[in-house]
Amino acid sequence: MSATSGYSDRELVMKLQNGSRTAFEIIFNRYREKLLLYSLAIVKTDGDGKDIVQETFIRLWTSRQKLDSGKSLSGYLHTIARNLALNHLKRAGYDQDLRERIWKSIEEVQQRVAAEENLFARESTRLVQEAVAKLP
Numbered sequence: 001m002s003a004t005s006g007y008s009d010r011e012l013v014m015k016l017q018n019g020s021r022t023a024f025e026i027i028f029n030r031y032r033e034k035l036l037l038y039s040l041a042i043v044k045t046d047g048d049g050k051d052i053v054q055e056t057f058i059r060l061w062t063s064r065q066k067l068d069s070g071k072s073l074s075g076y077l078h079t080i081a082r083n084l085a086l087n088h089l090k091r092a093g094y095d096q097d098l099r100e101r102i103w104k105s106i107e108e109v110q111q112r113v114a115a116e117e118n119l120f121a122r123e124s125t126r127l128v129q130e131a132v133a134k135l136p
Contacts, residue, residue: 005029009073016064024064028057031074035081042085045105052088056080 005026007015015023035056039049059080060067067076092098 010069013067013069013073016060017067017069019064024057024061027060027073031077032057034074035077038078039081039085042082043088044102044109048088048102052081052084055084 007023007026009027012023012027016027032053035053036049039052040046043049043052056077060077067073089102092102
């Protein structure tokens with residue numbers, strides 16, 4: 001953990017407003033994964049989720065002087081990511097290729113979940129059978 005990572009969000013926003021690349025890097029490292037998970041929950045595709053996170057941080061940097069250090073940085077970043085993700089989904093409604101990629105991603109997740117559930121059911125059955133076999 002670096003010495004600068006102990007800064008509060010408010011301190012980081014004030015430094016960011018002054019153009020601190022270090023503050024931006026700390027914010028990026030602090031929120032990147034959270035924003036990716038949040039974006040993926042909406043858009044369902046890894047590449048699109050990463051693009052949304054990247055655009056979120058670009059917008060943070062370009063609007064850094066307008067930030068209010070008294071407001072939640074996390075909320076601000078999540079609002080940007082949400083709006084970008086929702087705009088992405090709106091475009092998907094008009095873009096057949098994008099719509100197909102999203103459905104394919106959803107189907108892959110559903111198949112993975114079904115396979116995991118099947119494996120869990122088999123393992124549970126095996127454990128129950130072993131337990132019953134050990135009964136007197």
